[in-house]
Amino acid sequence: MKKMELLSVLCLVALTACGTPDDNRDTSLKEALKSKFWIGTALNVGHIFQRDPRADLLIKHQFSAIVAENCMKSMYLQPHPGEFFFDEADRFVEYGEKNNMWITGHTLIWHSQAPAWFFVDETGADVSREVLIERMRSHIHTVVGRYKGRIKGWDVVNEAIMEDGSWRKSKFYEIIGEDFIPLAFRFAHEADPEAELYYNDYNEWHAGKRATVTRLVRDMKAAGLRVDGVGMQGHIGMDYPSIEEYQAAIDDYAAAGVKVMVTELDMSALPRPQQGMDGANITDTVAFRAAMNPYTAGLPQDVSDRWNKRMGEVFKLFLDNSDKISRVTLWGVTDGGSWLNNFPMPGRTDYALPFDRNYEAKPVVNDIIKMAKTK
Ligand code: G3I
Secondary structure: OOHHHHHHHHHHHHHHHOOOOOOOOOOOHHHHOOOOOEEEEEEOHHHHOOOOHHHHHHHHHHOOEEEEOOOOOHHHHOOEOOEOOOHHHHHHHHHHHHOOOEEEEEEEEEOOOOOHHHHEOOOOOEOOHHHHHHHHHHHHHHHHHHOOOOOOEEEEEEOOEOOOOOEOOOHHHHHHOOOHHHHHHHHHHHHOOOOEEEEEEOOOOOHHHHHHHHHHHHHHHHOOOOOOEEEEOOEEEOOEOOHHHHHHHHHHHHHOOOEEEEEEEEEOOOOOOOOOOOOHHHHOOHHHHHHHOOOOOOOOHHHHHHHHHHHHHHHHHHHHOOOOEEEEEEOOOOHHHOHHHHOOOOOOOOOOOOEOOOOOEOHHHHHHHHHHHHO
């Protein structure tokens, strides 16, 4: 370890160990929330291989659950037919086991980050329904089977329903039809009967999506399939969704008879490029890029205050619903590593997570710990 890194680690240890009586720095999120829900984070490959000692310390100190941000997606696990690459996923699972963490597998069936070969034959034409079902079966059996008894829950299907409640016209849907979802759950259950199985999606507070997802869950359960939970990703904004909308969605999914999980929580502090602004003339201008990336030198105090307040309100909602919510997972460890620095525009400086670029807890962390103690 380099001298500077060692110094930072020592500082972090000192900071996390020596809280004053009126703060909670000596308490971690995982300690404070242990009787409420798992508190998780998404690990990138650098985290998995422990390349950043400060991040490593933070992950182990604060979190009781992990999910892989990218390395278990099908394009990485099975880049070519029948050729699997498990090096990173194996290390990820070992990391979770060594640190007694709840390990979630993300994700088995997703239209995005699936390898192109999955859907086509050697001539480039779409494969038949039977062939695609067999590829799904083989992929799910191989991956879930490898980690049987070790990965505790799987995002079986990701992002299949649109906000208006219609089905995403993915290759899975076009070639197999609506059946691809129950089939995926059936294959996952065959491969590991003990594993929890989840449907995972974003913006799941939209009424249309809520209606279709709850119907899907109820139908699968009525058909005797194992479905344990709905993962609400939680890529939220400073002004959406409202706490009431969020509450109504949590109630709906819980009423369908499954656990609710917040699986990919983050909250951008940056302006959202609006539809219609993305014409080349506008987005190419230096002025536009600067307007969309206003906080490169740090987050102004008033914006930071609003961010912390809103994130606190969101956690209050989760704590109020801890009888329904089994896990809350942040999508990343610190602001510097958040995918939102590159989405929906590349190269921005966002402030989306409860831990900042210096690995320091933002005020909301202390607020969450206090709330957890009193609820
Ligand atoms: O690994 C390559 C690297 O070799 C290359 O040099 C680099 C250049 O851009 O790209 C790297 O791949 C990137 C990958 O993340 C790993 O960093 C991809 O371009 C990039 O598209 C990919 O983005 C991920 C995205 O899913 C893909 O759709 C984000 O990190 C990840 O946070 C995001 O996660 C998704 C969830 O899985 C599902 N829900 C939404 C969420 C946010 O989009």
